[in-house]
Amino acid sequence: xxxxxASRVYVNSKKKACAEIGIKSEEYALPAxxxxxxxxxxxxxxxxxxxxxxxLVQLPxxxxxxxxxxxNAIDPSKxxxxxxxxxxxxxxxxxxxxxxxxxxxxxxxxxxTGIDVAGKECVVVGRSNIVGKPQAMLLLHxxxxxxxCHSRTKNLAAVTKRADILVVAVGIAEFIKGDMIKPGAxxxxxxxxxxENKKLVGDVHFESASKVASAITPVPGGVGPMTIAMLMKxxxxxxxxxxxx
Numbered sequence: 001x002x003x004x005x006a007s008r009v010y011v012n013s014k015k016k017a018c019a020e021i022g023i024k025s026e027e028y029a030l031p032a033x034x035x036x037x038x039x040x041x042x043x044x045x046x047x048x049x050x051x052x053x054x055x056l057v058q059l060p061x062x063x064x065x066x067x068x069x070x071x072n073a074i075d076p077s078k079x080x081x082x083x084x085x086x087x088x089x090x091x092x093x094x095x096x097x098x099x100x101x102x103x104x105x106x107x108x109x110x111x112x113t114g115i116d117v118a119g120k121e122c123v124v125v126g127r128s129n130i131v132g133k134p135q136a137m138l139l140l141h142x143x144x145x146x147x148x149c150h151s152r153t154k155n156l157a158a159v160t161k162r163a164d165i166l167v168v169a170v171g172i173a174e175f176i177k178g179d180m181i182k183p184g185a186x187x188x189x190x191x192x193x194x195x196e197n198k199k200l201v202g203d204v205h206f207e208s209a210s211k212v213a214s215a216i217t218p219v220p221g222g223v224g225p226m227t228i229a230m231l232m233k234x235x236x237x238x239x240x241x242x243x244x245x
Contacts, residue, residue: 001039001065002032007058014056017228023235026052032062039065040073047075053239054080056231077241080234083130091134094141097241098234103135105226106167106188107142113215115186117142121162125149125176125203126169131190135167156180168203178208187216190223 011027018025028042039061046052055078061067071079076086082098090096099107110117122144126132136146149159157180160166168176169190181187191203202219210216217223 001030001034001058002062004060007060011058013224013228014231017232018235021232023232024051036065036069039070043070043073047073047078050242052078053242054078054235056081077245078238080231080238082134082234088129088134091137097237099138099230100130100134101227101230101234102131102169102190102223103138104230104233105223106135106190107138108226108230109188109217109223110165110186113186115165115215117144117165120144120164122146122165122167123149123160123163124167124169125156125160126167126171126190128169131169135169139165139167170203172203173201174203174205176204176209178205178210178212181209181212183212184214185212187213188223189217189219192219192224 015025015027030039043055043057046055055074057070057074059067061070071083072085074084076084077097079087080098082088082091082096082100087096087098091099117139122139124132124136124139124146127148127150132148136148139146144165147159149156153159160176160180161182163182163185165186165188166176166181167188167190171191171193173191173193173195187204187209189202189204189206193201193203195201200220204216206216206218
C-alpha cells in the first residue's frame with residue numbers, strides 16, 4: 001500500500017525470484033488511502049483463491065491500517081511470512097510449517113557453513129517480532145545458549161563479547177564495532193541502512209568487525225538474498241500443504 005520506496009525494492013526482488021524459479025506472482029499495489037475494510041476483503045478473496053499458495057502483505061502499512069488485524073486475517077496455511085499468531089506459536093513449540101524468512105535465512109547460512117550451534121553462546125541484538133524473537137527461538141531449538149539484547153540492556157559490549165554466534169538486527173547503521181566482538185565469533189548482520197552518501201551498510205561496522213570475526217555476512221548481499229530464498233521455500237511448502245487439503 002502506498003509508495004514506500006523500500007517496499008517497492010523488496011517487492012520487485014520477490015517478483016524477480018518468483019519468475020526465476022517458476023512461481024506465478026500476483027501484485028496488488030493499492031493506493032495509500034485504501035481502507036482497512038477494502039484490504040481485508042482482498043485478503044479474504046486471496047484466502048479463497050485455490051491457485052494462490054501464499055499471501056504476503058508488504059509492511060509497513062499506512063498508519064490508518066491495523067497491521068495486526070490484517071496479518072490475523074491471512075489463512076495460516078498461506079502465511080508465507082510466518083507472522084500469523086498461530087504460526088508464531090508453532091515456532092515457540094518447535095512444531096512449525098513456516099519460519100519467518102529472515103531468521104530462517106540466518107539459520108540456513110549457519111548450517112551451510114557447517115557451524116554447530118549446540119552449546120554455543122548465541123547473542124541476538126534486537127527483539128522485534130519479525131527477526132529478534134524468532135531468531136532466538138530458532139537458535140534455542142538448535143541447542144544454543146541464547147541471550148537477547150535490546151535498548152535497555154546494560155553494558156551491551158560485555159554481552160556481545162561473550163557471543164560465539166552474534167546476530168545483529170537493531171536498525172542502527174554500524175552500531176556494533178569490532179571491539180564489541182569476541183575474536184573468532186561468527187557475526188551475522190541483518191541490518192540494512194542507507195548512509196547520507198547513499199551507501200548501504202549493516203548494523204555492524206564491517207571493516208573493524210571483519211578483522212575480529214571468523215565469519216561475517218556482508219551488507220548488501222548477505223542475509224537479504226537468503227530472506228528471499230526462504231520466502232520461495234515457504235511458498236513451495238505452502239503449495240504442498242494446499243495440495244494435500
